[in-house]
Amino acid sequence: MLGLLLAPALVVRRVPWSAAFSLDLGLAPDPRTRHRGMGTPHRPGCGPPDKPAHNSRIQEEEPGGGRRCEQVVLPQAARLRLSPRAGNRTGGRMSPMTDMLTITVIEPEELAPVGRLGEWLFAEGAALRMVRPWQGEAIPTLEEVGDGLVVLGGSMSAHDEADHPWLADLRELLRGVVADNIPAIAICLGAQVAAEALGGTTAVPALGNDEVGVVELTITPAGESDPVFGQVAAEAVRAAHRAGISTSDGTRLPVIVSHYDAVTHLPEAATLLASSDRSPVHTWRAGRLLAFQHHPESDPARVAYWRTRDALNEQAGTMDTASLKAARDALEVAAGKNAAPGAVGTHGATAADLPESAASAGAAAREEAERVDPVIQAFGRTLARVLVRNVRARRLAR
Secondary structure: OOOOOOOOOOOOOOOOHHHOOOOOOOOOOOOOOOOOOOOOOOOOOOOOOOOOHHHOOOOOEOOOOOEOOOEEEOOHHHHOOOOOOOOOOEOOEOOOOOOOOEEEEEOOOOOOOOHHHHHHHHHOOOEEEEEOHHHOOOOOOHHHOOOEEEEOOOOOOOOOOOOOOHHHHHHHHHHHHHHOOOOEEEEOHHHHHHHHHOOOEEEOOOOOOOEEEEEEEEEOHHHHHOOOHHHHHHHHHHHHHHHOOOOOOOOEEEEEEEEOOEEEEOOOOOEEEEEOOOOOOOEEEEOOEEEEOOOOOOOHHHHHHHHHHHHHHHHHHHOOHHHHHHHHHHHHHHOOOOOOOOOOOOOOOOHHHOOHHHHHHHHHHHHHHHHHHHHHHHHHHHHHHHHHHHHHHHHHHO
16 A cells, blocks of 8 residues: 555544544655655645645755655565565665556645555556655656656646746656657646646636536546546446436546646647536546546545635634634644644644634535545546556557
């Protein structure tokens, strides 16, 4: 597993048990890697006006003076296929044998991790090479990507190059990935950066196109017949039928979203695969790159965090400075930085300092996400299976 720890749930005071908001959001850092502090609460759903403090460019140095650029995380079965030298590190990398399928995962920020998608890719036998720009790690070149690529979301926008200069390198990489037919997935921010890299347009912010929580996608005719997305959508539709969730004859699917920016014009070579009522450009494909505005890697706990965060932001104007500081500190605890019974945040707050109305909003959002989670999981598992299958097919064809 990827090491996303699930701490014991914390229950907010005065919230009825039926609506209790579990503050274990599944966002605890991986203990096997070095992480920085989270900074202030923010919108990990792509592109808010606020810039989180933890996104400073930090370079990690190896003992020999070289820069640590990435970490390879291997599924249990894959570890058996490592060469005798696999445990040796050179520049922070592990050296798998040539038959190992390696997918590079670019994680723009700490609070937008690979989540369950990493576990599902592991289950298909892929090794993941994690690249974290928020820790100062460089965007890899096309030659360093390996067999496939996943680009995750982040709170910065696709236009924030002044604060995040690595975005320029990411655009160049995505252009190369499409040109070289490398199987790839781009999620939320990743999809927005990919669109602009290929000649499309991303609105920052996208007024009227923003979404948080659970929304329904409408699959286009091209999406139904698409050789990549069609398989994923069909399996998700079957899961919806089993769970008693309406799909309007297989044309609509529930998904998890959190975004304030959006792609407004597709690249010329892209094909639209799915839309939502508020965001017409949602899922699309260019070459072997599959782009999603929604979050197939996320889960109900993350949805609860997003909604609680937004509810707290909505109340900010009515709270005094001390109460707002305590509430945001409590949200930091909810995000998993110190998620344990009796845990306190950086400024001494506990879960009980989170306003009841914000916690209740998060609980309601989580309940809705749990209702559709069988569909979300079926979508994500099939997406991982299809990506690894395409990676393997490309490897065999070369």
